[in-house]
Amino acid sequence: MRLGELVLEGGAALAPMAGVADRAFRQLCREFGAVYTVGELTSARGLLQGSRKTEALLEMGPEERPSAVQLFGDDPEVMARGAEAALRFSPQVIDLNMGCPAPKIAGNRAGAALMKDPELASRIIRAVKKASPVPVTVKFRKGWDENHINAVEFAKMAQVSGADAITVHGRTRSQMYAPPADWDILRRVKAAVSIPVIGNGDVDSPQAAKALLEETGCDLVMVGRGALGRPWLFGQIAAFLRDGTLLPDPPIEERMAVMLRHIRLMEQYKGPQVAFREARKHCGWYMTGIRGAAALRRQAGTIGSMADAEALAQAAIDLYHGRGPWEEDTI
Numbered sequence: 001m002r003l004g005e006l007v008l009e010g011g012a013a014l015a016p017m018a019g020v021a022d023r024a025f026r027q028l029c030r031e032f033g034a035v036y037t038v039g040e041l042t043s044a045r046g047l048l049q050g051s052r053k054t055e056a057l058l059e060m061g062p063e064e065r066p067s068a069v070q071l072f073g074d075d076p077e078v079m080a081r082g083a084e085a086a087l088r089f090s091p092q093v094i095d096l097n098m099g100c101p102a103p104k105i106a107g108n109r110a111g112a113a114l115m116k117d118p119e120l121a122s123r124i125i126r127a128v129k130k131a132s133p134v135p136v137t138v139k140f141r142k143g144w145d146e147n148h149i150n151a152v153e154f155a156k157m158a159q160v161s162g163a164d165a166i167t168v169h170g171r172t173r174s175q176m177y178a179p180p181a182d183w184d185i186l187r188r189v190k191a192a193v194s195i196p197v198i199g200n201g202d203v204d205s206p207q208a209a210k211a212l213l214e215e216t217g218c219d220l221v222m223v224g225r226g227a228l229g230r231p232w233l234f235g236q237i238a239a240f241l242r243d244g245t246l247l248p249d250p251p252i253e254e255r256m257a258v259m260l261r262h263i264r265l266m267e268q269y270k271g272p273q274v275a276f277r278e279a280r281k282h283c284g285w286y287m288t289g290i291r292g293a294a295a296l297r298r299q300a301g302t303i304g305s306m307a308d309a310e311a312l313a314q315a316a317i318d319l320y321h322g323r324g325p326w327e328e329d330t331i
């Protein structure tokens, strides 16, 4: 698909995930073949107040591009000024969050709450579009709840308001992340607008990525939770979309090397204190599918240094090959 000067094709995009898809993870996913990445949701107001913590969310490296910053807020003027401030980080795209279900955000008229106020949403899109020299996109949901499913009307509103593309997550706000995503709403949105549509929800395999594209006609598929602990999924999706090749998961040694590289990148970008604390959940995800994963996850929850992470990687490799600690007991 085309987005301004960008041509995004041949694979999947990485979904924005606050607290997870940070610079390190975005870079890793991009290296494995993600065609586009979106940063963590960031408060436009926080940005204007000069919050250092907020600004840090927008830092993006050359390795992760093409990339969008994602802003949230409920005030058109603040969002427009926030977009201007975000341009300092040279994003290729500005994405507007109109789908976040978290009470802290949706409880304050922002995020998914904007789906209940399309008029305000439209004013926000128009204001940001006017302020931004780069494409402006909007990410939203199926609707607020089962009684307020308005993704099609919302998509048309976004288009008329100037959005260059939209991303739709096939769940309502009240569904949060639980039941299966509704891909039919993606198909209906795609049929209703002429701007590119990125389809999102429950894609966790190359086959699912292809199925979403075929069933909905969407221009690009976006993957979130499916990539946690397995950024190589993007390479598998790209290969399958290219010619139907199903690449196996990398061998355990390689998977653990990826995990260690991931943690080193986090350490580099966030410093050891934050990095090792935040790396614990990622390490837990990298353990998924390994025999004895529960014990490994417990170990993952305690890492505090690179040496701890290396010991975890070795324990996972040993367990995988059936060289668990129990064998030492029996020697």
Ligand SMILES: Cc1cc2nc3c(=O)[nH]c(=O)nc-3n(C[C@H](O)[C@H](O)[C@H](O)COP(=O)(O)O)c2cc1C
Residues within 6 Å of the ligand: 015, 016, 017, 018, 019, 020, 039, 040, 041, 070, 097, 099, 100, 139, 169, 177, 200, 201, 202, 203, 222, 223, 224, 225, 226
């Ligand atoms: C931990 C987590 C954090 C998320 N943070 C954001 C966010 O900052 N902005 C956003 O638009 N969506 C966010 N989402 C939603 C995802 O981008 C995506 O729409 C959702 O997870 C569905 O896709 P999936 O089934 O591939 O995970 C988040 C989801 C998760 C699980």
